Amino acid sequence: MENESVKCLIIGSGPAGYTAAIYASRANLAPVLYEGLEPGGQLTTTTHIENFPGHPNGITGVQLMEDMKEQAVKYGADVRFGIATAVDFSKKPFRVTIDGRHSIEADSVIVATGATARYLGLESEQFYKGMGVSACATCDGFLYKGKNVAVVGGGDTACEEASYLAGICNKVYMIVRKDYLRASKAMQHKVLDTPNIEVLFGHNTKEVLGDEAGVNGVLLTDDAGQDKVIDVDGFFLAIGHHPNTELFRGQLTLDQAGYIVTEPGTAKTNIEGVFAAGDVQDPHYRQAVTAAGSGCKAALDCERYLMTLGEE
Ligand code: NDP
Numbered sequence: 001m002e003n004e005s006v007k008c009l010i011i012g013s014g015p016a017g018y019t020a021a022i023y024a025s026r027a028n029l030a031p032v033l034y035e036g037l038e039p040g041g042q043l044t045t046t047t048h049i050e051n052f053p054g055h056p057n058g059i060t061g062v063q064l065m066e067d068m069k070e071q072a073v074k075y076g077a078d079v080r081f082g083i084a085t086a087v088d089f090s091k092k093p094f095r096v097t098i099d100g101r102h103s104i105e106a107d108s109v110i111v112a113t114g115a116t117a118r119y120l121g122l123e124s125e126q127f128y129k130g131m132g133v134s135a136c137a138t139c140d141g142f143l144y145k146g147k148n149v150a151v152v153g154g155g156d157t158a159c160e161e162a163s164y165l166a167g168i169c170n171k172v173y174m175i176v177r178k179d180y181l182r183a184s185k186a187m188q189h190k191v192l193d194t195p196n197i198e199v200l201f202g203h204n205t206k207e208v209l210g211d212e213a214g215v216n217g218v219l220l221t222d223d224a225g226q227d228k229v230i231d232v233d234g235f236f237l238a239i240g241h242h243p244n245t246e247l248f249r250g251q252l253t254l255d256q257a258g259y260i261v262t263e264p265g266t267a268k269t270n271i272e273g274v275f276a277a278g279d280v281q282d283p284h285y286r287q288a289v290t291a292a293g294s295g296c297k298a299a300l301d302c303e304r305y306l307m308t309l310g311e312e
Contacts, residue, residue, distance in 0.1 A: 005105040006032045008302055009096055010077075011084045012112035012244075014041025015288045016278025018068035019295030020110045020302075021077035027303045029108075032078045034098055039081065040065035041114050042241075042279070043288055052288050061138075064288065084113075089251045089271045108273045108306055110298045111248065111260060115241035115279040115286070120152065124208040128235070132215025133208060135237040137161035144169050149234035150218050152205060154178060158238035159187035165236070166194045173230050174199045175220060200230075208235050243280050252276070259283045267298035273309075275301050 008024050010017050013035035024031035038044065043061035050058040059067075073079055086097040093105040117135035119125055125133050134140040137151070141164060149169050151162045154176035165172045174191065179201045181188045191197050202223040209217040209229065217229050243259045245252070253261045253270040260269055260276040267275040277298035278291035 003103050003105070005093065006030065007107045007306060008032070008110065008299075009094075009104055009106035009108070010034070010110045010112060011096070012036050012041065012114055012278065012280070013039050013069070013079070014043060014065070014112060014114045014278055015068060015292040016114070016280075016295035016298070017041070017110070017112035018065070018072050019292040020112060020277055020299040021072035021079065021295075022068070022075060023296050023299030024110075024302060025072060025075035025077040027299065029299075029303060029306060030076065030078070031110075031299075032080065032104070033072065034080055034082045034084055036083055036113060038114075040069070049288060061288075068292075084247060087247055087251060089248075089274055092273065094274065107309060108302045109275070110267070110295075110302055111252070111269070111274065111276045111280055112278045112291075112295060112298070113244040113247070113280050114291075115243045117237060118240045118242055119237055120205060120239065122205065122208060124210075125205075125235070125237075128208050128210050128215050131213075132210060132233060133235045133237070137164050137236050137238075140234070140236075141165050141168050144234040146170050147233040148173070148231060149236060150175055150230060150232045151236045151238055153238035153240070154181040154183060155238065155240065156183045156187050157240075159183040159191045161236055161238045162191050162197050163187075163194060165234075166197050169234075170196065172197045173218075173232065175203050175205055175218070176201050177204050178202070179223075241279070241286075243283075245280060255283070257283055267294060267301045273305055275305075 008029040008031040010033040021031050021033045048058045082098040085100045088095040096104045148171045150173040152175045162172045203220045207219040217231050221227050245258050260281040262281050275298040277294040
């Protein structure tokens, strides 16, 4: 196995990871950042972002992430393609294995591995994954131009995905299990005012239907126990996310939902020298701007920690 030693290792490449890299590189920590499975993170699967400060006309998630990466690289961050496959935080320096073969010794680690989309857990949903079932409207929406699709969920993500799909598709059904949308008022108004979005309140998905060509419908049941089938070619999940923390289980303290627990007001985990930033430690806000802010905090906490190491 190849070996390497670094001062500051950043795992993950969403707004948290890149912001940490910008701050750490400007502080001369020579950070090495591994981008992970989804370079740029979840924002690369969203559409137009209109609430990231400094972009009055909005910006695409992909562009925002490319800009953050460019800024990190400009100040000297070493951004690499690769996935952390094992970590050992039991002794210092910490040890992180990349792609199962490259071993890195790190004086400090910033975990910014984000979160991943949830699925309903139906067999039919798994069966038609990639054949009409998707958790990313911006990645796959164009496949359903002029067709009917369904989006499951009633949060901001579901509303955003439904709005995006409404611009491409003939009709969008939103399948919402409660009798209200959990999304922000602005997003609620947006979907309720879009003529080709129909919100099916009080409905649950029983089965995704299809044939060898892929999805062709969804079997729903309503609160009164009445079943009905809607004819759709695409079925999009937007029911939330789970944190990408499997790798750290048993080493970092996680909450009940699996999010990394940080010391309030800081990016510090239960292990001195290991910090967490972004959605991986934030079950509440989960915004690009809050993730970026926590990436900044992680880099500053890390810088202070490395200074204390130097003083020992
Ligand atoms: P949320 O947790 O806010 O919403 C999930 C939705 O999926 C809820 O309507 C929930 O229903 C529904 N749901 C969950 N499980 C199931 C299930 N098994 N079957 C059917 N429906 C289910 O997740 P989001 O991803 O929408 O948002 C996460 C966070 O990110 C939020 O804080 C949101 O505000 C934020 N966000 C902000 C954006 C922006 O500002 N531009 C864009 C996207 C997200 P129920 O309500 O019944 O629990």
